[in-house]
Amino acid sequence: MVGARHESDSGDRTFNGEPDEAFEALLRFLRDSRGFDFTGYKRTSLVRRVRHRMDQAGYQTFEEYLDVLQASADEFSALFNTILINVTAFFRDPPAWDFVRDHVIPTLLADRGPNDPIRVWSAGCASGEEAYSMAILLAEAVGPEAFRRRVKIYATDVDENALAAARAGHYSEKSLEAVPKELRDKYFEAGNGRFGFRKDLRRGVIFGRNDLVRDAPISRVDLLSCRNTLMYLNAETQRSVLDRLHFALAPQGVIFLGHAEMLLSHTDRFTAMDMDSRVFRKAPGSHTNMERHNLDRPQARHGDLSGLDPLRDMAFRTGPIPQIVVTGDDTVAMINEQAERIFGLSLRDVGRLLRDLEVSYRPIELRNYLEQAKAERRSAIIQDVQWQRAGSATTWYEVHVNPLIDTDNKAVGVSIAFFDVTTTRGLLDKVTEGSRQLESAYEELQSTNEELETTNEELQSTIEELETTNEELQSTNEELETMNEELQSTNDELHTINDALRERGIELDEARTFLGSLLTSIHLGVLVVDREMRVVVWNRGCEDLWGIRSDEAIGAPLGGLDSGLPMTEVKPLIGKAFVDADASEETVVEAMNRRGRTVSLRVTCRSFVENGAISGALLLMEAQG
Incomplete structure (x- = not known):
């Protein structure tokens, strides 16, 4: 991530009242002492993130924070992670990935031979999801065996922690939600609650550190994915990085950008394959300054070099x-003097079709090699070509057939060169004769060699066992690290749950105390029974009426209590309350209180409703007179 500052000059001078120079000094320290150049970032977003980290750490000024960074490596790591927001996911923005799968990759494969290598660069790969997404699509397109043989995916970032996670290639189930189940089962191996990318295909994905602003780009890239990175660049830095990315692409190479990024100001170097998906192709014949410096003829000239064409013709x-x-x-466009002399040609043959000349099939059939060179744009070398002219010794040639490609990647012709290897072949014949003489000595040494091979095999077996043990230890170490992280996460969750339960317990105690106080403050007798007629609530008023303590009454059947409440008259009221939630029955009964005196008691009975259902009955009892 790199960025631009778009504010006016007056707005750039201060950040929240602090001098701009203090912030720039902090950026220079990060660049000079830590090797991370953030000076090209957008100042608005960069200041906001640095401020966010300063607020978290409790610092007010850039000068104060710079002193802390100079003394604390941990604080630098925290700041670095705050600035580089590694937001990524598998197949992020699915419609764009569908276009890459259905159009970009088929076009890329159609332009190449069945055995040609495929080079992909995932720039700003973060924790690796984008690089592995690309690997899945390519493996689906060419098959796992061809993927292992042909495909190299270079995934780079400046965040070493993110690269470490990407190299491990292990992801949670939630991280793989965007991966279809059939692809997840095919390309990931489950273990310890996580999913690891297939090891046989993992070797084709190479992770490494690369700063797009400062480091040299990877070259000859067929497909370059650089998503949601360019949008953080300022104009100058963006131009520089785009020069590097343009240079990295092979002719007709494709660049895949993020949804928020465009290349409208660089249409001379890129053409859109699909604007909605942000997929662009390197324009034919386009060259950046970097490419011209590397590929064109030298720019520094000494003297006037006009009139080079006759000189080149003479040299040829x-x-x-x-x-x-x-x-x-x-x-036939050109023939040099050596070809005329050896193959009986002349300048009169220039302009004729090659197939009409004897040299097209003697000393070797050339036409198939020429067609292959033009079609595949690859050079061919034919060895051990024998040629014997009348009255002369046999000559051996190594024939080089090279396609001639213009700046638009079009095959405009073919060069055929005949290298005389007669002397080399004579030496080879002598070496062969010497080899025959050495065969007898070799047979004598073969027994000793077999013994050495046996020893070597034993050593190799021991080495392989040690390598296997090392891999197992490495795997165990990774599992332990993963388990430690999971335990730490679980411990944090348990602390959170424990705090919540403690707060809930306090609330329940307060509610219980309040309810008890409420029931105690009511001078009426308050009685609640459940649907089995067991006592649930027995307040102080009930204790005063019947002389039975609440701990004796609660949980006991109401009819089994030694109270003076006439159950024959009360039970019908309770029965109606169990049936009708809106029922409210009231009656006056004669009862015997705890002192053995007859009292006139007004009894009111209603349904006791919990969560919308009748769970019991509520009785209010008040002595009359």
Whole structure:
């Protein structure tokens, strides 16, 4: 992530009242002492993130915070993680990934031979989800075996912690929600509650540190994914990084950007394949300054170099190696003197079709090699080509057939060069004869060699066992680290739950105390029974009426209590309350109180409702007179 500052000059001078120079000094310290150059970031977002970390750590000024960074490596790590927000996911923005799967990758494969390598660069890969997403699509397109043989995915970032997580390649089930189940089962191996990317395909994904602003780009890239990174760049830094990314792409290479990024100001170097998906292709014949510096002829010239064409023609004509150049339609364009002398050609043959000349099939059939060079844009080397002219010794050649590609990646012709390897072949024959003489000595040494091979196999077996043990120890260490993280997370959750339960217990105690005080303060007798007629509530008023303590009454059947309450008259009221939630029955009964005196008692009975259902009956009892 790198960025720009768009504020006016007056707005750039201060950040929340502090001098701009104090903040710039902090950035220079990070660049010079830590190797991370954030000076190209957008100042608004960068200041906001640094401020956020300063507020968390309890510091007010940039000068004060700079002193802390100079003394604390841990605080620098915390700041670095705050600035670099590693937000990524598998197949993030699915429609764009569908376009890459259905159009970009098929086009890429169609432009290449079945055995040509495929190079992919995931720039700003964070914890690796994007690189592994690309690996899944390519493995689906070419098959796992061809993927292992042909595909290299270079995934880079500046955050070492994120790269460490990416190299491990283990993700939670929640992280894989965007991966279809059939692909998750095919490309991930479950273990210890996490999912690891397949080890045989993992070797094709290479993770490493690379700063897009400062480090050299990876070259000859067929597909470059750099999503949601360019939008943080200021204009100058963005141009510099785009030069590097443009240079990294092979001819007709594709760049895959994030949804918030555009290349409208760089249409001379990129053409849109799909604007909605933010997929662009390197424009034919486009070159950045970096490419011109590396690929064009030297810029510094000494003197006037006009009139080079005759000089080049003379150099070609007098070259020591027989050479023929044909155009894309098989017409002979150039023949040098050596080719004329050796193969009986002349300048009159220039302009004729190569297939009409004897050299097209003697000393070797050339036409198939020429068609292959033009179609596949690859050089071919034919060895051990024998040629014997009348009255002369046999000559051996190594024939080089090279396609001639213009700046638009079009095959405009083919160069055919004949390298004389007769001397080398004579030496080879002598070496072969010497080899035959050494065979007898070799047979004598073979027994000793077999013994050495046996010893070597035993050593190799021991080495393999040690490597296996080392891998198992490494795997165990990774599992223990994962388990430690999970235990730490569980411990934090338990602390949180414990605090919540403690707070809930306090609330329940307060509610229980309040309810007890409420029931005690009511001078009426308050009685609640459940549907089995067991006493649930027995307040102080009931104790005064009947002389039975609440701990004796609660949980006991109401009819089994030694009270003076006439159950024959009360039970019908309770029965109606069990049936009708809106019922409210009242009656006056004669009862015997705890002192043995007859009292006139007004009894009111209602349904006791919990969570919308009748769970019992509530009785209010008041002595009359």
